[in-house]
Amino acid sequence: MGRGTAVITGASSGIGAATARRLAAEGYDVIAAARRVERLEQLAAGTPGIRPFALDVTSAESVAAFGAEFGEQDVAVLVNNAGGALGVDPVESADPADWQRMYETNVLGVLRVTQALLPALERGAGGHVLVTGSIAGHVVYEGGGGYTAAKHAASAVVQTLRLELNGRPVRVTEIAPGMVRTEEFSLVRLGGDKTAADRVYAGVAEPLTADDIADCVAFAATRPAHVNIDLLVVKPLAQAAPHKIDRR
Structure with a gap:
């Protein structure tokens, strides 16, 4: 028996x-949404149960079209995952345009998509809003001002939404990862400089993987309906804090 529809942004x-992939394996009918449709089509071709859909969370028009497509359905899970970091400049020299782009994806993207799908999440047995946050939403560090500001804001949205939806059948969860090694996060943040991106993980025996975070999402989403995981912070064993990492 299927678990219902799960929408995932930033799924490319x-x-x-x-x-x-993980939620499809758990029995959800997955709507994989992102800007890069060709990547989504490759994902869907390799995994039964996934449907691709074009979505730019920074565009009100794109989100409105997405809401028109799925807002009248019964959505069990929304994973607001679209986001990312740009730059490692200190506050005194950071580019405000980078900060604005991070706020658009990490914060306003969450707002737009959640607003569009909230009616669908309240249908039937109720739904679950999950947000991919970060330990940067709870701890600041030098060179991370724009990203930590955006992720702190995203965390505030999650906490406020939970208060405002109290008494309604929608759970609200933040998954806050520490160091995760993926193919793009640090590369994008550092402007495509692969050497600098590799240096982020240098000496760290086992950073988290994308599958580790997917496991956390699946755990939170598959708890009984009366159980809400407010915040799940997950870091590799080698990382005690953003500035405290065991590099062997």
Whole structure:
């Protein structure tokens, strides 16, 4: 018996793609949404139970079209995963355009998609909103001002939404990963500099993988309906904090 429909944003790579595969394996009918449709089609071709759909969470028009397509359905799970980091500049020299782009994806993207699908999440037995946050949403570090500001804001959205939906059949969860090695996160953050991106993980025996985070999402989503995981913080054993990492 299927578990219902699960919508995942930012599903074209990394944590989003891994989560799409995992929730499909758990019995969900997965709507994998992202801008790069060709990547989604490849994902869907390799995994039964996944349907690709074009979505840009920074575009009100794109989200409105997405809501028109799925907002009248019964959605069991929404994973707001679209996001990311840009740059490692200090506050005094950071590019405000990078900050704005991070806020658009990590915060306003969550707002837009959640608003569009909330009616669908309240139908039937109720639904579950999950947000891929970060330990950067709870701890700051030098060179991370724009990203930590955006992820702190995303965490605030999650906590506020949970309060506002109290008494309604929608669970709200933040998954907050620490160091996760994916094919794109650090590469995008560092402007395509592969050497610098590899340096982020240098000496770390086992950073988390996208599958590790997908496992956390699946755990939270498959708890009984009366059980809400508010916040799940997950880091590799080698990482005690953003600034405290065992590099062998």
